[in-house]
Amino acid sequence: MTNYPDMDIEIIIRDKVIDAIEKLYSHKADPNQVQIQNTRKDFEGDKTVVVFPFLRLSKKSPEQTGEELGNFLTGEVSEIAGFNVVKGFLNLVIDGSYWMNQLNEAAGDKQYGFSPVTDESELVMIEYSSPNTNKPLHLGHIRNNLLGFSISEIMKANGNKVVKTNIVNDRGIHICKSMYAWKTLGNGETPASSGKKGDHLVGEYYVKFDQLYKKEISELVAGGMSEDEAKDKAPSILAARDMLRKWEANDAEVRQLWETMNGWVYQGFDETYKMLGVDFDKIYYESDTYLIGRDEVIRGLDEGYFYRREDGSVWADLSGEGLDEKILLRSDGTSVYMTQDIGTAKMRFEDYDINHMIYVVGNEQNYHFQVLAILLDKLGYKWGKDLYHFSYGMVELPHGKMKSREGTVVDADDLVEGMIDVARKVSEELGKLDGYSEEEKNNIYRIVALGALKYFILKVDPRKSMLFNPEESIDFNGNTGPFIQYTYARIQSVLRKATDSGLSIPEKAPSIACNEKEIELIKTINRFPFVVKEAGDNHSPALIANYVYDLVKEFNQFYHDYSIVNETDETVRSFRLVLTRTVGQTIKNGFSLLGIEVPERM
RNA sequence: GGUCUGGUAGCUCAACUGGAUAGAGCAGCAGCCUUCUAAGCUGCCGGUUGCGGGUUCGAGUCCCGCCUGGAUCACCA
Numbered sequence: 001m002t003n004y005p006d007m008d009i010e011i012i013i014r015d016k017v018i019d020a021i022e023k024l025y026s027h028k029a030d031p032n033q034v035q036i037q038n039t040r041k042d043f044e045g046d047k048t049v050v051v052f053p054f055l056r057l058s059k060k061s062p063e064q065t066g067e068e069l070g071n072f073l074t075g076e077v078s079e080i081a082g083f084n085v086v087k088g089f090l091n092l093v094i095d096g097s098y099w100m101n102q103l104n105e106a107a108g109d110k111q112y113g114f115s116p117v118t119d120e121s122e123l124v125m126i127e128y129s130s131p132n133t134n135k136p137l138h139l140g141h142i143r144n145n146l147l148g149f150s151i152s153e154i155m156k157a158n159g160n161k162v163v164k165t166n167i168v169n170d171r172g173i174h175i176c177k178s179m180y181a182w183k184t185l186g187n188g189e190t191p192a193s194s195g196k197k198g199d200h201l202v203g204e205y206y207v208k209f210d211q212l213y214k215k216e217i218s219e220l221v222a223g224g225m226s227e228d229e230a231k232d233k234a235p236s237i238l239a240a241r242d243m244l245r246k247w248e249a250n251d252a253e254v255r256q257l258w259e260t261m262n263g264w265v266y267q268g269f270d271e272t273y274k275m276l277g278v279d280f281d282k283i284y285y286e287s288d289t290y291l292i293g294r295d296e297v298i299r300g301l302d303e304g305y306f307y308r309r310e311d312g313s314v315w316a317d318l319s320g321e322g323l324d325e326k327i328l329l330r331s332d333g334t335s336v337y338m339t340q341d342i343g344t345a346k347m348r349f350e351d352y353d354i355n356h357m358i359y360v361v362g363n364e365q366n367y368h369f370q371v372l373a374i375l376l377d378k379l380g381y382k383w384g385k386d387l388y389h390f391s392y393g394m395v396e397l398p399h400g401k402m403k404s405r406e407g408t409v410v411d412a413d414d415l416v417e418g419m420i421d422v423a424r425k426v427s428e429e430l431g432k433l434d435g436y437s438e439e440e441k442n443n444i445y446r447i448v449a450l451g452a453l454k455y456f457i458l459k460v461d462p463r464k465s466m467l468f469n470p471e472e473s474i475d476f477n478g479n480t481g482p483f484i485q486y487t488y489a490r491i492q493s494v495l496r497k498a499t500d501s502g503l504s505i506p507e508k509a510p511s512i513a514c515n516e517k518e519i520e521l522i523k524t525i526n527r528f529p530f531v532v533k534e535a536g537d538n539h540s541p542a543l544i545a546n547y548v549y550d551l552v553k554e555f556n557q558f559y560h561d562y563s564i565v566n567e568t569d570e571t572v573r574s575f576r577l578v579l580t581r582t583v584g585q586t587i588k589n590g591f592s593l594l595g596i597e598v599p600e601r602m
Numbered sequence: 603g604g605u606c607u608g609g610u611a612g613c614u615c616a617a618c619u620g621g622a623u624a625g626a627g628c629a630g631c632a633g634c635c636u637u638c639u640a641a642g643c644u645g646c647c648g649g650u651u652g653c654g655g656g657u658u659c660g661a662g663u664c665c666c667g668c669c670u671g672g673a674u675c676a677c678c679a
Contacts, residue, residue: 478627
């Protein structure tokens with residue numbers, strides 16, 4: 001009999017299964033053939049070994065093979081207290097003392113489930129958000145920001161150094177449109193003079209430009225011009241293009257206006273970011289990177305990776321990679337989106353010693369990143385083909401995609417504000433916060449509202465598109481952020497009650513004979529570090545969200561069925577208090593990976 | 603049209619990457635507060651996993667063909 005106190009039970013089982021196959025059937029089993037999973041709840045046992053893969057080696061029935069393996073394992077591993085075989089599944093019963101140890105591994109560890117970041121840790125740079133500075137953030141950006149922030153936290157928890165970065169698309173024709181509209185129609189309106197948030201104000205002028213442009217087009221078409229020509233000749237678009245040229249030529253007046261309006265937008269964005277609880281370690285601006293990108297393209301041209309057409313435009317021929325040709329510089333020498341991304345990548349790798357680069361960008365840009373990876377590779381960057389495009393699905397409304405022109409955009413600030421209103425209403429109806437100051441209450445409304453919104457978005461598989469119905473407010477009951485926050489607050493309430501009545505909660509749980517719910521809870525807590533790792537490997541906050549929900553559901557059943565503070569057996573009470581506290585800690589840790597706060601009361 | 607991607611309960615989502623009887627929430631119905639927070643707990647109802655083949659001990663998951671939604675293929679970003 002061997003004891004492996006600190007080793008994970010699954011590793012032990014895997015090793016011993018391989019031993020067993022060798023001893024019993026004289027075959028070497030491939031470790032990958034050994035499939036171990038948590039036993040489903042409707043069967044007796046804790047860990048299950050799938051025996052089908054070994055039938056070829058044992059040349060016996062699934063039942064008999066399972067029996068033989070079970071007998072071997074029970075004899076070899078002290079933690080295995082018994083087993084049963086159902087069809088081709090060997091269910092192992094793990095001794096209660098093992099679970100008690102597992103609980104005490106987690107108990108009192110504020111960093112439970114997280115791997116430490118060390119000097120040797122790899123550096124992961126994560127780009128997310130990446131707004132244009134001509135309009136405010138909307139629901140699509142919210143998904144991006146929440147995913148980006150959460151992935152960053154998850155990568156940290158997996159022991160990586162993380163640099164959160166943002167590339168701000170602060171130049172280009174779209175910015176000039178807002179600028180032109182403001183200049184001609186704005187009468188000097190400012191955020192201060194109008195009381196409007198800066199990004200919203202600039203966004204209004206972007207819309208006004210579009211209206212003006214459309215009007216001019218229809219007038220020109222009415223005057224006999226073709227639509228294509230009208231689009232090209234409308235006075236407003238000519239003026240915007242002129243501004244862009246002046247901008248590139250460093251025209252003082254245009255630059256001044258550009259800086260002023262962008263300043264308004266940044267102030268607005270900062271508010272929104274702050275409210276969402278997201279931040280960045282390093283911000284890049286397209287206005288700083290596009291020229292570097294242009295130089296890189298020229299270098300690629302000189303070195304023969306790209307070619308120039310007769311009109312002067314520069315292209316990459318990717319037909320060898322099964323893709324099309326891609327433009328890199330316009331015939332007038334100005335740069336496109338791709339150019340800028342090449343420059344930004346170069347700057348980043350000069351600024352940091354990056355091991356992994358992750359771009360959090362919607363799946364509508366899959367092609368773009370496929371091309372970017374190839375281009376960087378061609379330009380000689382060894383990390384080019386290794387960049388990871390975290391491609392997430394779109395947020396759809398009941399009537400389809402958000403269209404700014406059709407007014408179906410769900411504004412980020414409005415959405416958060418609306419959520420806070422709902423949180424306030426729900427909370428006031430329940431009346432549990434009576435006696436708190438307005439400030440305390442407002443903070444709780446904020447925490448709950450954001451918890452609801454963030455959980456709603458993060459619980460779905462990021463790769464899939466998701467539906468948001470603005471008509472129905474996000475739920476606060478069931479599988480939701482507030483339900484989980486509520487359970488956390490409830491746990492804190494129990495712990496307060498314990499200390500208030502003079503009970504001390506020990507660091508480690510005393511050994512007791514656990515009931516089924518307690519074992520289930522420990523098993524669930526025990527899964528957390530694996531879930532964190534899996535979430536990192538799969539880049540999926542949803543795995544964390546679904547896990548925390550499982551844990552909380554489990555706890556609420558336990559809470560309903562058993563007393564904690566009111567338990568009369570002192571040892572059992574101590575054990576349950578430690579268990580309860582550990583569940584609370586695990587909820588908090590899990591939610592921190594989603595960027596969701598937990599309230600002490602609600 | 604080429605490429606990529608999705609289709610699971612009335613609705614919104616899961617399913618440990620090929621494992622046991624496909625699970626939750628919402629909505630609907632029926633119960634549980636004199637006791638640690640009822641934003642909770644317990645039941646009931648709800649499914650031919652788009653359709654048809656194939657691969658194997660075993661398929662929602664892998665392969666092929668249809669049906670169907672979406673994205674993308676610009677001197678837009």
